[in-house]
Amino acid sequence: MSLETYLPFMAAITGAFMVFVAFLVVRGEDLVYSSSSLAVLGMLNALMIAILGYYLIAAFLVVVYVGAAVMFIIITVSMLGGKSPEPREEWKGFFTAGAVGTAIFLLAATVTAYLGFTRPGTISSGSVAGELLQGHEAVVGIILLALAATLVEAISIARRG
Amino acid sequence: MSLVDSSVAGIALVTGAFLTGIAAYGMTYSRNFIRQMLSIEVLFNAVLLFIIVMSSLKPALLTAVGIIVISVVSGEVIVLVSVIAAYYRVAKSLESSSLEEEGV
Numbered sequence: 001m002s003l004e005t006y007l008p009f010m011a012a013i014t015g016a017f018m019v020f021v022a023f024l025v026v027r028g029e030d031l032v033y034s035s036s037s038l039a040v041l042g043m044l045n046a047l048m049i050a051i052l053g054y055y056l057i058a059a060f061l062v063v064v065y066v067g068a069a070v071m072f073i074i075i076t077v078s079m080l081g082g083k084s085p086e087p088r089e090e091w092k093g094f095f096t097a098g099a100v101g102t103a104i105f106l107l108a109a110t111v112t113a114y115l116g117f118t119r120p121g122t123i124s125s126g127s128v129a130g131e132l133l134q135g136h137e138a139v140v141g142i143i144l145l146a147l148a149a150t151l152v153e154a155i156s157i158a159r160r161g
Numbered sequence: 162m163s164l165v166d167s168s169v170a171g172i173a174l175v176t177g178a179f180l181t182g183i184a185a186y187g188m189t190y191s192r193n194f195i196r197q198m199l200s201i202e203v204l205f206n207a208v209l210l211f212i213i214v215m216s217s218l219k220p221a222l223l224t225a226v227g228i229i230v231i232s233v234v235s236g237e238v239i240v241l242v243s244v245i246a247a248y249y250r251v252a253k254s255l256e257s258s259s260l261e262e263e264g265v
Binding site: 004005007008011012014015018019022023025026027031034035038041042045048049051052053054056057060061064065068069070072073076077080086087088089093094096097098100101102104105108109111112115116117118119120121123124127128130131132136139143146147150151153154155157158160 | 163165166167168169170171172173174175176177178179180181182183184185186187188189190191192193195196198199200202203206207209210211213214215216217220221222223224225227228229231232233234235236237238239240242243244245246247249255256
């Protein structure tokens with residue numbers, strides 16, 4: 001049997017772990033451990049995306065999101081103190097959350113059934129760069145400017161006070 | 162759409178729906194800013210899964226869109242954490258108002 005036969009099984013295991021780790025992010029007692037769980041969730045999400053066939057997005061998610069953004073969260077939360085008093089309102093929004101999750105699933109399943117999903121073949125980095133730089137130059141330029149402005153904004157906010 | 166593709170896509174959709182529900186729960190039950198921000202990040206992971214499964218773009222363009230989305234969200238996270246740190250310096254607390262206090 002080929003590896004492709006096992007993909008649904010691997011996706012199911014990964015999905016179950018993702019739900020468990022997401023629960024740890026939301027319910028963990030210590031915020032530092034919750035932030036660390038977010039890094040694990042990001043890596044599991046990258047695994048799921050790789051199973052879906054988008055290896056470049058998976059690699060980018062690990063390098064940029066988990067490696068930079070989530071690490072920044074973990075370090076900041078560690079400095080602020082992970083065990084600060086945290087008011088909780090148990091079971092509040094539980095049914096709302098269930099309703100939101102169900103509604104989103106039904107909508108997404110309907111759209112996917114209509115559009116269909118096919119795992120892509122090999123996606124070269126050259127073809128992705130071509131998509132970005134041929135016909136979408138203005139978009140890329142605006143995003144680069146916005147990200148630079150975002151960094152300046154973050155630094156100025158953090159230094160204030 | 163082959164059986165493997167539809168199975169994997171269905172599992173990803175179910176996972177995304179669970180993550181969306183957990184994120185909504187985390188945002189409503191905790192009044193700590195950091196916990197609410199972490200819940201929003203869980204929601205981002207769900208949305209990224211939805212974008213990939215639901216999109217009808219060609220694979221190379223969808224990969225480019227995914228890279229752009231991840232870049233923008235990473236920038237947003239950095240600003241959000243900076244705002245939380247600045248707020249903590251001023252208020253010495255990370256507690257948000259309860260829904261009842263806001264009349265919800």
